[in-house]
Amino acid sequence: MLTITWQEEIASLKQDLRKEINKISGHSEINIPNHICINNLKSKLERLDEIEKILSIEKYKIAFIGTVGQGKTTAICHLFNLISDFHVSKNTKELLSTGSGKTTICEVIIKSAEKTYIEIEPYTVDEMENLIFEFCEYIADKNNTQADQKTIISTEVERAIRNIIKMNFYNKKIDGVKNKTKRIDTAKEKLDLFGFVEFKKLALNNANLQSRITNKIEFDHQKNEQEWIKNTFAAINNVELEEFAIPRKIYLYLSYDVLSGSNLSQFDSVVDTKGLDENPIRKDLQKYIESQDTICLFVTPFNDAPEANIRNLIGYYLTSKSKDFHHRFVTLVLPHKNQPEQVNGCDGDWDTGIQIRKEEVQTTFRNLNLDFFLENILFYDAFRYYGDDIYTKEYVQADKNEFIEAIADVVERRQNILLDEIKNIQENFTRIKNGDALTIAEIKAIENAIQRIKDLRDLSKSVPSHNFKDQGQDKGFVTKYVEHYRTNPKAWNTKHAIHSNFGYYDPKNIDIYYDMRVIAEGRNEDEMLKKFTKPAKQELENILNELTSANESLKTFIPELVIQFHSLYDNFISEVGKKIQKKAEEKLSPQSETSKFWEALINEKGKVRPPDETYTDNVCQTLKNELEKDKSLNTFLEIQTVKHWEKLVIKLLSFFGDK
Template sequence: MSEYTQSLKISTSIARLRAEANVTQAVLAKESGLDQSRVSRIEKGEVVSSADVDRVLEALDVLGTPSAKAFMEYIDREWQHVEPPSFWNPERACLEITEDTLNEIETFLAEEDHPWPLRRQIERQRESLLRAASFLGRLHHNIAFIGDMGVGKSTAISFIFDLLVPPSLADKTFNRPVLETGAGGTTICEVHIKAGPEFGISLLPMSDAEMRELVSDFCASKWALHMSEQREAGETVGISREAERAIRNMTGLGRKRETVEGKIVYQDPVGDVAKSSSSEDEFRTRILTLMNLDDRTRREFWYDSSTRKHPMEWVTETFKAVNNGRLKDAPLPKSIDLLIPSFGRAFGELDITVIDTKGVDDVAVREDLDHRLKDPRTTVVFCSRFNDAPGTSTRVLLQHMRQTFSERFDTGKVSVLALPRSEEARAMKDDLGEQALTDAEGYEFKRMQVSSELSAEDLAGVPMLFYNVEADEAATVRGDLFAQLSRMRKAVEERLFDLCAASQDIIKNHEAQALNAAIEEVANRLNTFLRGNRGLGAREQLAHVDAINTIKGVRYASTLWASTRRGGEYTGLNVVHLIGVGAARDAKRRSESWFKSLDAFLKSLKADEGLTLANRTIDQIAASAAATKRAFLEAAQLGGVEVYRKPLSQTPVWSACASEWGRGPGFKLRVADHLENWFSNETELKDRLEQMINGLWEQKVIAPLVRLVEESAPEADPTPSNIIPLKGRMSA
């Protein structure tokens, strides 16, 4: 940490300590013997002497500030291994113990005469300590809301986090949300709400290629209507409602309302442009010209008090304009950041970003949602209507997590938020058919119902939350969400304490022959197990099968049509991503019996009274095995993507697939047939992926465990976990 950063942290902490003690700068200056201007400079982070800081802290201690003495000890502590945490970090005490343990480990490893099994175990624990400490040292977390379109997700977020215009500025309660709401298909992209220096909106624009692909889809669908091409079972292709609305606004070609012979009709200027164009290429060029993309360069918008609008009113209007493509200098966004001063204050020391994901309208296993599901710093809130809870997409994604990640559901990672409307909770009935007398009782009936359903699907342990924006206190559900984040951090903190205790046991008792003998015996037995159980099970399902099944089950032909026009890599249906998911699911299935055998073996070691002294060692081996499993499955998914991405992007099969549109019913099945034939013929890719999966098994699972039990074993996993070695791939 730089001296400037350290000085800034100390200064802001001193200001906070003084404020918490309800002491003025004048009183503090008098007690410390400094000028008030000097105290002010200290709190502003200007260069001051450590002696002045000590005098101020001593004065705060005398004035009865509870944490002043602890803060003096905190700034005197030296951090060699762990990034110095904030004084206000809830897990600071655990991180201090971790730093002390790492110092002891460094001293222990500096002495080369210790038995190698002890050294290997301590080395492994040092790596785990550093990873866990890095996680707890950071205070930033995400809360990602995921749900089907139209369930009320954006409305709930607005009310839960007080993203509302004042009641006096809205005619109805439901018109108060800052986030644009509607019956689904409203928000054009993912929205991030976070703390900022002032009220503002920042956007990440679509790339030029993404923008042109979207416009190309828009024009292709409109041109097809103009040419009266055959429709798929009465269905038309096109882009999402929110994207079409934005393009129309950006081009000035919004539908116009007219009254003809007493009836209201809408004239479509886009159709007029199409009719006056000689080809689809000319039509697309004219649409792009009308959008003035070169002039759309503005990325940030900041509240100006001279507008005399309430800040939240300004945010609401500006967000709506950006989201709908109404600003002449703003591009179409890929994501939007809403910056709100002091946002997330209710979560204490944690720095929170709330993420409103794009609603699920068709395929739930999307790449953007996968990113949230796999991010260890994100707690996911699955939103659903009360009567439909837990909801279709929730079930699909929970099953996806179970089949692909081996994720536990009771660690704070996920929860289900049911969004009841008036009287829905009280319409619930108990087993005797008696209706609920209160909303709380109705919530409990629904909780029991959903818990039973999820348990039957092997999805037990998912917390169930409820929030009625008209009747329930937002603070209650905020507290529930904070509890989820705390549970995530608590699990890592407990892991850190266990690692510290295990390391200190070895360091403290390393000279005891009984301990050395027990650890060495565990190593020998594990080595024997690995020698007899090294191979990965046989492949159970080809990686592309899940992708083909998803294509056959797509709800809207438009989703598949858009994917075929992009070589299979469309945000709403990414075939390459689904191949990676399929590879990970197969890797999980074929490794499941091996990990169960290892678990049973380790339990048998713990049951051996002669190995009692090595129980902590056995526990750490189990934890290491769990970590290797996660690493293997993540690498398998990445491997499936890496093997198939380039060949799929270059094959002409996509042109054949796209050309199937307009040839009558059965578009989805015809596309699936084309792709199945292509996959069947690409035997080399199947073999290449199989070779990679087996190599990853050896690299990610076997090698790290062998390193613990064989003195001559090389360093395990020398490459970063996000690098997949491909046969014939040139190194950078």
């Protein structure tokens, strides 16, 4: 007996749908029932196209996303055998740079290949020059005790710059004291010796930025391949090689020889994203989170799972009900030592502790009104079986394989959900073809629903204008964004770097225009646009659901329309957010030194100010004034919200053949 493949099933179903659409469209009069039927069938066609693309994905990317210092890179190394020779005594070393956080300077993409090599996407000379000058200011500012004025740079950037400019620490013997040394900062020595201006010149000269043009290095077969990977990756990550620039991204290609026993080749690639810090909802993560071919593993410590950054990031996306992010989202909990055995109620049993914690994590998501599959909450302890001679390499590998199988199960569950959806579409289509004509009462109910939907077209009637502006304790969009910017980022010099780059700062993945979009949309259902429009959204849903509950024939059509409505709503939120992002870019243009606005922000650095003024206060006020002058972004947000809501309602009405 021949088995019909899903490809054949989709192709046949799409053909039947098109025939039925053409048949109904050929009627001399297209009435409300015909409109409903045609639009329902068209939406089925569109959905089948989406399903076909997803089911055609051969290999998924696996993106690890987590807060700095939570063990993300360590987990990757152990899961995919990027370690030195196995020893249960814990002497096994990861091939990628790991530590207590702030070790990897950038995003790392790991792929299997025929040969081992490392490639980078480099920073430009100008970008590196700016980082060097920022480092020089950091050295000059080390003794500054005023937090608001203290220059702060990340550990990984400091490490890289010191290597580039050849100004690291060294130990100096203390005269007259046996076996005692003092740690000396070469950079501070040079600053004290030459003064700030000459110190900057020396640092830039030492860096020799123009010669850093090499982007690729291949395994030379001169030493052990694993050792080469470990040493070369560390050298590139720390910018110890004089021919390499600071990497914006590192691509690590690993040969099948070094990957013996690894599960890496099952996936298109494994991505170690830059660790989350003050602002978890970042533009650079969006491409992975929204890509249909990527499984996102949100890494979180055991005792705090899911920790705040992960809750906020997942929450921002899972409020979009139509996009099925939860099918591709995995919460990866990393237990440490005997934490599972210490969970209340587990009686010291590791597995029971894991199960209790898993249910607690899901409860946390439920309390936040977020869908998350229990099966997509996974646990992995890279060192669980180390330090005990009773465990062998095979035992540890079996533990890794079990985890990788759990990831494969995530993919398989997603595929099965989609295969079931194909069957549901087929069954629903059959009911439509064989169904009875709508009764007069049902058509009357639809007409009544259409009128009620029309009554909701003007959002300004249900969402007062003051929601978009400062009103008592309630803050408008601009104020909310500026409050966000006040603490994200915290360091004044990072703000200055953002101003010098006219709203962007790549080393920390900052894009203030994207951040404005996020704030405008609402980071969760209880903020900004998502909050203001929630009642109107719920009312529209109620109208559609009432049609289904009261009219038997409409049960074939309306549930699918509710799903479409969720998609329309999510697109509405996204479109308004994009408009804010674009308008903010226009409002703060030109993004150049000719702009008086950017000049004012840049000139706040080093400015003498009264005791009651601070750098942060001044730049935030300047930014607020700019965003509110002429036509305020608050007003723009209100106008765009009303405009795009009307478009949403019109699209919903078009399902019934009305406008």
